[in-house]
Amino acid sequence: MQSLLDQTYPQLAETLAKEGEKSFRASQIFNWLYQKRVAGVEEMSNLSQGLQNKLSQSFTLKREKPQKAQQAKDGTIKFLTPLADGLQIETVILRHGDHNTVCLSTQVGCGMGCRFCLTAKMGLKRDLTPGEIVAQVLNAYDLLPPGEKIRNLVYMGMGEPFHNYERVIHSLMIFTDPQGFAFSWRRITVSTSGLIPEIIQFGKDQRAKANLAISLNGVTEEARQQIMPITKKHSLTKLIQACEAYPAEKRERITFEYVLLQGVTDSLRDAKALVKLLSRAKAKVNLIPFNPHSGLEFAAPTPARVKEFQEYLLNHGLPATLRSPRGQGISAACGQLAAQRKKENETEAV
Ligand code: SF4
Structure with missing residues (x-):
């Protein structure tokens, strides 16, 4: 049914x-x-x-309920939801005092194969339905203390949202409908690894709107290909061209997420190339120091290098924020969602 x-x-x-x-x-x-x-x-x-x-x-109206919710010391909540077919997804609630952000999954696993991401190791199991995406916010409300509001949504959990384009659009229609949740599109961000046709389509799509984020993480074709295999099919050059042509509104900027991997993407030469690469796009950069995990081969950059990298961008006119590490101890940080049951020591049940 x-x-x-x-x-x-x-x-x-x-x-x-x-x-x-x-x-x-x-x-x-x-x-x-x-x-x-x-x-x-x-x-x-x-x-x-x-x-x-x-x-x-x-x-x-049956909705699968979270089976395992964990809370980190900084308040971040990660919850695992078993779906009707036995597969599982993870969702994260980022707590910011008076408001909350929910990080949504759009697929079970992911087929994009980014090398710095644990979800990639699962491969793609299946797309989520609009209802399964929407239910994550209803479940998040159930886990929050009464009266707390969810103010922002980010499509940055498990999966590549534009690989499940139609269903993601339907979920956005439900989230932004004035009769429904009535989220402002300005409070929703959809993050893609760079599917160019869908980026172009999203820019024109009259049915739903949201902020666009690009998971960039490499400043040359070769460098990006090494960590994001999607670059072989969707080149960096064409991706940047699509972003330059993206019909952003006044004051709207595309967020380029850039994971800093020690010795791989964190050199000053990379910072310089990044400034040049984004010089014609309406861009801002969100720097994400890598969250080390035993299942992945990379190391975190040093704090000094992170500071230097960010300062270079700022000093050269490129707005750059630093994502503060959230959800440590419960593997709830960016790229750490894997819907696997594992031993968690530093956590407490919600
Ligand atoms: S970073 Fe995003 S697109 Fe890349 S494998 Fe992980 S979930 Fe998929």
Whole structure:
């Protein structure tokens, strides 16, 4: 049976219209689902019994619940959700005092093979449905203390979002719908490893909008190919051209994520090349010092090198922020999601 959480507002409105229902019913249902976050159709008390029955016959509202949630010392929560077919995904809640950011997965595993990423080691198992993407935010709300809000969403968990393009667009439609969660698109970021046709399509897509982030991590074709095999198919040159042509709004910049790997991507020569590479794009850089993990061959850059690298970019007019390490002790940092059960010492249950 189809999940009600898979339905975008236009899809639901169309389904209801075919049943002879008034259009405002779709607004009411979205409100129940995403504002009041009810667990069952029977709780939607302003719908007639007849409509409740019809919904229950056509859709399920069943959502897989997190089975294992862990909290790091900095408050970051990582939770694992077993899906209906037995596969598992991980989601991370980044806590920032008065507001929270949820890092969403879009696939089980990932087929992109980035060498600095643990998810890549799983390979691609399957795409998530829009409902499975949306349910991660509902589950995150269930884990947060009452009254705490989720303000930002980042599509940076397991998977390459643009490899699951249509379903990701549908999830964005649900998140930004004014009747649903009503997130501003400016508070949502979709991060891609660089699928050029989808970047172009996303720039034109009238159905949904979000900030765009590119996982860059290399400043020459050869350097990027070595750590991101996708570069063989989608060259760095063409990727940067697509970004330069991207129809960003006033004040909107594309975020280029750049993982600093000791001795691989962290030299001053790399910083210099990065400034040159992005000179014509509306760009800002987010530097990510590598989070070492036993399953991966790279080492973290020294703090001095990180500082030097960032200063070079800033001194040459390229906005550059530093991602502070989050979720240490629970492997919740960027590139560490692998949906594997493992021994966790420095954690406490949520
Ligand atoms: S970094 Fe992102 S795109 Fe690359 S393998 Fe990991 S999940 Fe996939």
